[in-house]
Amino acid sequence: MKNIIKIVFASIILVLGLAACQQFEDVATIDKVTPLESTVSLSLDLGNAPTPSQFNVKFTNYADRFELSKVISPNGSIVVDGLIPGIYTVTVSAEMAAEGFTYNYSGSLVNQKIVTDNSSLSINVQASKSGALVFKEVFYCGSRTPTGGSYFRDQFYEIYNNSENVVNVRGLAIALLNPNTATANLPVWPGDDAANFVYATAIWQVPDDKDYPVNPGESIIIAQMADDHKKSNLNPSSPVNLLSAEFETYVNTTSIISDNPAINMYMAFWPTKMPQWLTTVFGGVFVIYFPTEVINANNYVTPIGSATKCYKIPIVDVIDALELIGNPNQINLKRMPTTLDAGAATVGGTYLTKSVARKVKETKNGRVILYDTNNSTNDFEVMDVPTIRRYGAVAPSWNTWK
Numbered sequence: 447m448k449n450i451i452k453i454v455f456a457s458i459i460l461v462l463g464l465a466a467c468q469q470f471e472d473v474a475t476i477d478k479v480t481p482l483e484s485t486v487s488l489s490l491d492l493g494n495a496p497t498p499s500q501f502n503v504k505f506t507n508y509a510d511r512f513e514l515s516k517v518i519s520p521n522g523s524i525v526v527d528g529l530i531p532g533i534y535t536v537t538v539s540a541e542m543a544a545e546g547f548t549y550n551y552s553g554s555l556v557n558q559k560i561v562t563d564n565s566s567l568s569i570n571v572q573a574s575k576s577g578a579l580v581f582k583e584v585f586y587c588g589s590r591t592p593t594g595g596s597y598f599r600d601q602f603y604e605i606y607n608n609s610e611n612v613v614n615v616r617g618l619a620i621a622l623l624n625p626n627t628a629t630a631n632l633p634v635w636p637g638d639d640a641a642n643f644v645y646a647t648a649i650w651q652v653p654d655d656k657d658y659p660v661n662p663g664e665s666i667i668i669a670q671m672a673d674d675h676k677k678s679n680l681n682p683s684s685p686v687n688l689l690s691a692e693f694e695t696y697v698n699t700t701s702i703i704s705d706n707p708a709i710n711m712y713m714a715f716w717p718t719k720m721p722q723w724l725t726t727v728f729g730g731v732f733v734i735y736f737p738t739e740v741i742n743a744n745n746y747v748t749p750i751g752s753a754t755k756c757y758k759i760p761i762v763d764v765i766d767a768l769e770l771i772g773n774p775n776q777i778n779l780k781r782m783p784t785t786l787d788a789g790a791a792t793v794g795g796t797y798l799t800k801s802v803a804r805k806v807k808e809t810k811n812g813r814v815i816l817y818d819t820n821n822s823t824n825d826f827e828v829m830d831v832p833t834i835r836r837y838g839a840v841a842p843s844w845n846t847w848k
Contacts, residue, residue: 479530484565486516487523488538488553495549495573498542503569505560507532508777531561535778537788538569541819548576550820552788556780572785576818577765578609579618579734582665582839583803585832586770587793588727589675589684596797598724600675600684602691604834605734605766606665606804608816615658619714619741620668621646623731624749624756628771628779628790633749644733644764644783645749645756649715649741650695650723658692658844663813665839667691670723672708685799685832690841690848695723707847714741717755727796729770731781735763761786768822770802777823789823801832814838 486503497520505514510532518524518538536558540551553571582605588598603620607613624633624645635645650668652658660666672694675684679702688694694708699722716723725732738760746755767786771777773794780790793800804816804825814837817825835841841848 480563481527482529482531482560482563482565483525483527484529484560484567485523485525486518486536486567486569488518488520489568489570490520491570492551492573495551495575496542496544498540498549498551501538501540501551501571504537504539505529506535506537508535508774509533529560532559533778534558534560536567536569537784537821538571539788539819539821548818549573550576550818552784552820554780554784554788557778574785574820576608576820578607578611578613579605579615579660580608580766580804580816580818581732581734581768582606582816583801583829583832583834583836584732584768584770585686585801586725586727586729587795587800588797589681589799590797591681592683597675597681597684598727598797599671599673599722600681600686600688601670601725602686602688602832602834603668603732604665604839605660605668606816606839607660607662608818610662612662613660615652615660615666616656617652617654617736618734619649619651619737620732620734621649621715621757621759622725623647623733623781624754625781626726626730627728628776628781630779632781633752633754635749636747641783642761643758644761644767644786645747646715646733646759647718647754647756648723649757650711651714651737651741652693653709653712658842660842661840663838663840664842665835666693666842667834668711669694669708670725671696671703672706673704683799686834688834690834690845692842692845697722715743715746715757717743717746728772729776729790729792731767731769733759733764733767733786735759735765738763766818767820768826770822772796785820787820787822789821789825791822791826793828799830799832801829802826803829803836806837812838 669688669691672691674687769782769790
């Protein structure tokens with residue numbers, strides 16, 4: 447009996463050994479990954495903007511954490527070699543100062559499959575002026591309560607005057623765009639000129655009752671609820687006291703909501719009428735702009751095959767844009783036109799008590815200048831503690847309750 451067991455055991459060892467040898471033999475026959483080449487050319491759609499002398503081209507393979515950059519001339523093409531097979535986001539960018547403005551140039555191809563050699567890519571590039579007002583810091587993901595619950599009423603949006611000129615924010619609008627969260631199923635909009643607009647699911651507007659000047663280096667805070675969120679009846683674990691906010695999206699629906707000193711914004715377009723202006727903690731898409739005409743909530747449009755009511759905003763009216771996503775894996779799920787934001791920012795999850803804030807580019811005469819390349823991936827960084835008026839930003843003089 448023992449001999450039989452030994453024979454069976456030896457047979458098993460032999461079979462496993464042969465299988466292992468076969469596996470090593472199979473691996474040895476696999477071809478090495480051969481680097482690929484791709485030829486890139488540009489299609490310039492710059493309008494009246496000047497043409498820069500060169501553009502930066504970046505190939506990013508997020509799955510394999512591979513990145514490659516090259517420089518290309520405006521009217522030429524370039525061969526990019528050394529690419530590993532995979533799915534890429536290809537971005538084109540440039541910045542140029544002219545005529546007293548800073549122009550940003552951007553274009554991209556998303557989910558571009560590069561698996562064969564000598565592929566050809568043509569990338570459309572558009573230009574936009576850097577606006578005086580920019581999103582400086584946004585706290586959107588919410589916080590946890592002492593008992594581990596979810597709290598989102600401490601969301602805020604800080605808008606900063608990044609220029610050398612005074613800007614009057616009277617009538618300024620902030621809009622949340624459709625789709626609210628990152629998705630591969632993008633809506634299809636009616637009309638031959640659909641690409642000239644972005645589409646809002648909600649718009650709040652600064653009152654048009656008087657002037658609200660914001661000097662260079664000053665910022666305004668738009669709070670969902672402009673209260674001290676560290677109070678015992680709200681969330682003692684919240685990182686922010688927003689009583690000094692200039693504006694709030696006030697909706698009096700529960701006993702914990704009070705009409706704070708902040709100026710109440712005007713509900714310009716809000717067809718769903720939720721109990722509060724909760725922007726998604728998974729990362730929404732936002733623009734700020736000055737409407738060129740009165741917002742008429744009855745002039746809505748709907749995506750083809752959908753009943754969702756949305757408001758058309760001309761891209762040319764947009765001052766600044768910010769795309770937020772739930773986590774880095776959603777970077778390829780672009781919703782915002784790349785001419786407004788070629789990238790996206792994220793804190794990486796929900797209820798993390800973290801914010802995204804623009805990086806400091808330089809300091810002039812004591813005033814901080816923030817990056818504004820229309821690419822949130824490059825312009826923003828994650829902050830572990832959300833903080834209003836970071837980097838010495840100042841509240842406007844008309845904020846007498848600060």
